[in-house]
Amino acid sequence: MSRADAGAMPARPSGIRRLLRGEAAQGLVLVSPTFLYALLLLAAPLTLVLLISFWTQDYLELDRTFTTANYAEAWSDPLYRLLMGRSLVISGVVTLTTVLLAYPIAYFVAFHVERNKALWIFLITIPFWTSYLLRVFLWKVILGYNGVLNSALLGLGLVDQPLTFLLYNANAVVITLAHAWAPFAILPIYVALAKIDRSLLEAAEDLGDGPLRRFWRVTLPLSMPGVIAAALIVFIPTVGDYVTPRLVGGTDGLMIANMIQVQFGKANNAPLGAALAVSAMAIVAAISLVFLWLNRRFTRGGG
Amino acid sequence: MARARGQGWLKGYAIGYLVFLYAPVFLLPIFAFNDSAIIAFPLSGFTTANFQQLWATDAMHGALVNSLQVAVAAAVISTLLGICAARASARYEFPGRRAIIGFIMLPLVLPEIIVAVALLVVLVQLGFALSLWTVVLGHVLVCTPFSIAILSSAFQNMDRSLEEASQDLGEGRMMTFLRVTLPLVTPGIVASLLIGFTISLDEFIIAFFLTGTEPTLPVYIWSQLRFTAKLPGVMALGCLLLVLSLALLCAAEYFRRRSARQTGSSGGYL
Known part of the structure; x- marks a missing residue:
């Protein structure tokens, strides 16, 4: 749209030249390749997914008559409801666990590491950059019947038989996802904590607050935007995770992304898959908006 | 004093957290060099056969x-x-x-x-x-x-x-x-x-x-x-x-x- 605006202006050469020399026009021209790429390969495809969700699969062809039948099925079929609900619950638990576990680390690096802050951050991010597929698979190795954890427990004589509740259920999915998304939770919280004006903390201390009260009344509220950002960054992508439920979830740990993949693949029902994907994103977006609203409230209250 | 103690706890937690983060990654080389067809403990011996086999997989x-x-x-x-x-x-x-x-x-x-x-x-x-x-x-x-x-x-x-x-x-x-x-x-x-x-x-x-x-x-x-x-x-x-x-x-x-x-x-x- 921005590109078109620039092109639709008067065609006198001097006019165009003057326009191109303008600050705004230059910025728009410069950003346009990247923006066009995102429009063509992200906005257009997402729009098409939305359109298809209102169509019907007719063997190999798509019947383009408008219908809401896919949504009716996506929202009423017990299996889809179960998978959707489970995805949200698992992601919610993962988000809570990840953020709670991440906060002390972020706090430690922000307030107690004097030198080598960058090294700590680098160490925290490295595992994230290694192959996701392999990390998930390794959790399967750790949690399995003959796995690392069970053989260690057996060897130490702590259990008589291998534990079976570790793998192929929702717990395994939560552990694996909480591990995979840890860096994404730590970084925003760290940034929020690092930004806090230290004189505010000293002021709280001078006014008689102990360490706990100071943390509760000053540090935590001021770092809330980072916490909310971390929660969103973990929550949104994990709802749509495919690999983890498939590898370690068993049948009781499957999530909505697995069903979306089945609809686009084996079941050959792209419209239903699209309706499931759109529904999942709509629910996630609604929850995110509530989060953002909370974020704004906290920023205003703390700022 | 309280501050130093708090710092000690936090540091211990941070190191424990890093171990948790790196645990799966550490297992990779262990099993890559392990001389056994199954991926489980106890380890059975050192081998480079897995890597040699990769070399031959088109x-x-x-x-x-x-x-x-x-x-x-x-x-x-x-x-x-x-x-x-x-x-x-x-x-x-x-x-x-x-x-x-x-x-x-x-x-x-x-x-x-x-x-x-x-x-x-x-x-x-x-x-x-x-x-x-x-x-x-x-x-x-x-x-x-x-x-x-x-x-x-x-x-x-x-x-x-x-x-x-x-x-x-x-x-x-x-x-x-x-x-x-x-x-x-x-x-x-x-x-x-x-x-x-x-x-x-x-x-x-x-x-x-x-x-x-x-x-x-x-x-x-x-x-x-x-x-x-x-x-x-x-x-x-x-x-x-x-x-x-x-x-x-x-x-x-x-x-x-x-x-x-x-x-x-x-x-x-x-």
Whole structure:
């Protein structure tokens, strides 16, 4: 749209030249390749997914008559409801666990590491950059019947038989996802904590607050935007995770992304898959908006 | 006193957390060199047979070559697109800047399966055959936000007076960009290329949906995970991938820091 605006202006050469020399026009021209790429390969495809969700699969062809039948099925079929609900619950638990576990680390690096802050951050991010597929698979190795954890427990004589509740259920999915998304939770919280004006903390201390009260009344509220950002960054992508439920979830740990993949693949029902994907994103977006609203409230209250 | 004790607890927690973070990664080399067909403790002996077996697996070589091609293409294209967007947002004020950049950064939070499915639907509707190029299209989409994040800090922290000096001395805009701006942000560009390459090399979901008959390395690994007999080989392959990723990351971090030093900032974090 921005590109078109620039092109639709008067065609006198001097006019165009003057326009191109303008600050705004230059910025728009410069950003346009990247923006066009995102429009063509992200906005257009997402729009098409939305359109298809209102169509019907007719063997190999798509019947383009408008219908809401896919949504009716996506929202009423017990299996889809179960998978959707489970995805949200698992992601919610993962988000809570990840953020709670991440906060002390972020706090430690922000307030107690004097030198080598960058090294700590680098160490925290490295595992994230290694192959996701392999990390998930390794959790399967750790949690399995003959796995690392069970053989260690057996060897130490702590259990008589291998534990079976570790793998192929929702717990395994939560552990694996909480591990995979840890860096994404730590970084925003760290940034929020690092930004806090230290004189505010000293002021709280001078006014008689102990360490706990100071943390509760000053540090935590001021770092809330980072916490909310971390929660969103973990929550949104994990709802749509495919690999983890498939590898370690068993049948009781499957999530909505697995069903979306089945609809686009084996079941050959792209419209239903699209309706499931759109529904999942709509629910996630609604929850995110509530989060953002909370974020704004906290920023205003703390700022 | 209380403070020192609190610090001790926190440090212990931090180290424990790092162990948790690295636990799966440490297992890779252990099982890669373990002389047993099953992936479990106790270990049975040291061997390099798993790596030798990889050497002789042609399907793996094909997948590796595919992955390298895709990763190079994705890294180069996303870095070029990243330069445009990062420069535009760091240097110019224009209407809708936040919305446009925000939209370009969207794949950072969008579940990858949504990106993959959306691209698949479009390609199928347009009648495109799936190939390595379609994988590149998807990877560019996810790599570009990271390029922009790295390059934005490089462009933002650059001393603008150097560009002005060049223009005062009579260089045109284009030459100023090529001879002054670009060299100053080169470490950032190298970091962006390395990060893009690493992301693409490890990316699975998009490749899984968009690849045709030629698998990338992660898609090949996925197909092997089903067969218990193939797992020791997969461990060896994963071990090599881990070493490669680590080398790339350390190089990227080195260039990112150099970029931060050169442009006079303390360095931004991803």
